[in-house]
Amino acid sequence: MPTIVDIAVNTEGFSTLVAAVQAAGLVEALQSPGPFTVFAPNDAAFAKLPPGTVQTLVQNPPQLGRILKFHVVAGKYTKDELIKLGTVDSLEGAPIPIHTLSDDGAFEVKNTTVLAADIEADNGIIHVLDTVMLMG
Amino acid sequence: MPTLTQPTTLIPPSAHPHADIIHRLEAGGSMLPDTPENLMQIIGIYKAYAVPMDFYWRDLLYIAERVFLNPVPAFKYFLPQEYLDLPNHYAGDTADLRIWRGEATAHPELLDFMAQGETKRKLPKLLLHLWHDRINMEFAEACMRAMLWHQDMGGRFNDYLYTEEYKGACDRAIRAYFKGNPAMLGLHKLFPEMFYEKCRELSYYSNLGLFWEVMAPVFFEMSDIYDEGGFAGVPDAMNFIVNGIFAVAGRPIYHHVYVGDECFELIPKSCGFTWLYEAALPYVEAVFYRTAPFRGTKSYNAQAGQVPQDQNDFHYGILYADVFPVGSAGIPPTLLMQDMLHFLPPYLLEYYQQYCRGEDDMLTQLGITFQRSMYNVTSAVIQALRAALLYPLDDQNPRHLMANRQFFEAQMDRFVRPEARLKDVQRQDYR
Numbered sequence: 229m230p231t232i233v234d235i236a237v238n239t240e241g242f243s244t245l246v247a248a249v250q251a252a253g254l255v256e257a258l259q260s261p262g263p264f265t266v267f268a269p270n271d272a273a274f275a276k277l278p279p280g281t282v283q284t285l286v287q288n289p290p291q292l293g294r295i296l297k298f299h300v301v302a303g304k305y306t307k308d309e310l311i312k313l314g315t316v317d318s319l320e321g322a323p324i325p326i327h328t329l330s331d332d333g334a335f336e337v338k339n340t341t342v343l344a345a346d347i348e349a350d351n352g353i354i355h356v357l358d359t360v361m362l363m364g
Numbered sequence: 365m366p367t368l369t370q371p372t373t374l375i376p377p378s379a380h381p382h383a384d385i386i387h388r389l390e391a392g393g394s395m396l397p398d399t400p401e402n403l404m405q406i407i408g409i410y411k412a413y414a415v416p417m418d419f420y421w422r423d424l425l426y427i428a429e430r431v432f433l434n435p436v437p438a439f440k441y442f443l444p445q446e447y448l449d450l451p452n453h454y455a456g457d458t459a460d461l462r463i464w465r466g467e468a469t470a471h472p473e474l475l476d477f478m479a480q481g482e483t484k485r486k487l488p489k490l491l492l493h494l495w496h497d498r499i500n501m502e503f504a505e506a507c508m509r510a511m512l513w514h515q516d517m518g519g520r521f522n523d524y525l526y527t528e529e530y531k532g533a534c535d536r537a538i539r540a541y542f543k544g545n546p547a548m549l550g551l552h553k554l555f556p557e558m559f560y561e562k563c564r565e566l567s568y569y570s571n572l573g574l575f576w577e578v579m580a581p582v583f584f585e586m587s588d589i590y591d592e593g594g595f596a597g598v599p600d601a602m603n604f605i606v607n608g609i610f611a612v613a614g615r616p617i618y619h620h621v622y623v624g625d626e627c628f629e630l631i632p633k634s635c636g637f638t639w640l641y642e643a644a645l646p647y648v649e650a651v652f653y654r655t656a657p658f659r660g661t662k663s664y665n666a667q668a669g670q671v672p673q674d675q676n677d678f679h680y681g682i683l684y685a686d687v688f689p690v691g692s693a694g695i696p697p698t699l700l701m702q703d704m705l706h707f708l709p710p711y712l713l714e715y716y717q718q719y720c721r722g723e724d725d726m727l728t729q730l731g732i733t734f735q736r737s738m739y740n741v742t743s744a745v746i747q748a749l750r751a752a753l754l755y756p757l758d759d760q761n762p763r764h765l766m767a768n769r770q771f772f773e774a775q776m777d778r779f780v781r782p783e784a785r786l787k788d789v790q791r792q793d794y795r
Contacts (some may be wrong), residue, residue, distance in 0.1 A: 231427055277610060277612060278606070278607040278610040279607065279611065279612070280610070280611030280612070280615040281405055281610045281611055281613060282606075282728065283461055283611075284460070284611060284612055284613070284614045284615055285614035286614065287460055287461075287614075288614055288616050288631060288633070290616065290634045290636040291614040291615070291633075291637075291638050292614060293636060294638065295614065306523075321520075331562075334761075338753075339753055339754050362613075362752040362753060363641065364518070364641075364749070
């Protein structure tokens, strides 16, 4: 089975995320056995950030790495498990609240909507987000 | 105004005491009403603020990086040429991200003022300093001290200052700085916490310097855009700041110390500290909202409960300030007003001449303009936080809109107390 990085590299719509992971020097870590749960913002999510935001982060790998680590959780958690947990701690250290299914049936991670859940990888699982998450 | 969206009808109106302002924020507006007069005032004062700020950030970094533990820092406000030439990372051709189209080195108006002072006579630097005809760095230091004193205001910066890693780095720098000085090294051995605490303060100098290095070009650019007729209203000015906050959010916050040619990284960039979390948000909390009492002619009796027990409830920042009583000599906000007075654009000078007592109470008038302008900056911070942590204003999901509403209401709760000037800045005749 492909790793989390392999899936991101070979799937259309994740080129910004892949470039960011490379710039932050996190490729090797995300290729390791893990397992990890990765909340992966797509290209449209990064495009929603105001101009300059990504440029500044890419210029500063430790700071970029911190934001990216906020999108990664140690352990493999499916959508159902996440909903049951209610909140999970990111590798950055800050918690990520998970919103339970409400009347409209949305699966939300913090202030983002999950566009595709439970994409299985060799070293974890991916949930695709429509927005880049920020701590706080 | 074309810059505001239609208010939503997906959720019921707010019943908050500041409901009208909450609805304005929900429509993409600012806490400050959108009038041409407000726009003119805030942009003019941003420009007047940016010039001394260009000195503040350079000198804060100079003190943090070079003056360091000098036991008699009598010349810490005498900025060497190296720091006047220090290229701003957000202006000029060499910028990491060019926010201001101007030059990266010290602003020409600042250099001119430093050379001649108020008197417009080329006197020796020391004389200008002693006569207090200079940029009032004491204001910048008061802001730094507010951040140091309030400490735990989110972010990881303050926690790091108590780690073994930080103390180890401080220790190396202290030993290098006092090399060949047995008295100071002996003092360090006897009372190790003393110099660590001083280092912590110096780390806040660096933090604030790196924060203001961004804000100066933001304000200069806003002034230029306004002069070119580029802002349609107050919300446009607010949104420029919102975009600026995002653009530099990931800027590293660090503290490097130079002893001779050797660099000691007290807080390395690799800590991952960011401009938004470790500098901007703590700054706004400490300086705009909290600061400390006893800043003006008005005194407070702590024993009579006039000062809150909980530091979280402190409310002595510019958003609450009664500008008139603080307008006395030697008090930090007044020092800033005095600094801004030197760099007012002509349109603002002319405006103040027309109201109140003209030139006689210009410091108070511009102080209130500054208060208006900081309500706009705070609006930008509130909107940026809403954008980063919550939902777009045009979201069609009522649950999301309600989450935004609760966030805005929680922010406005801080302005319910009678000292808050939010209601006052709604009126144009508040001067």
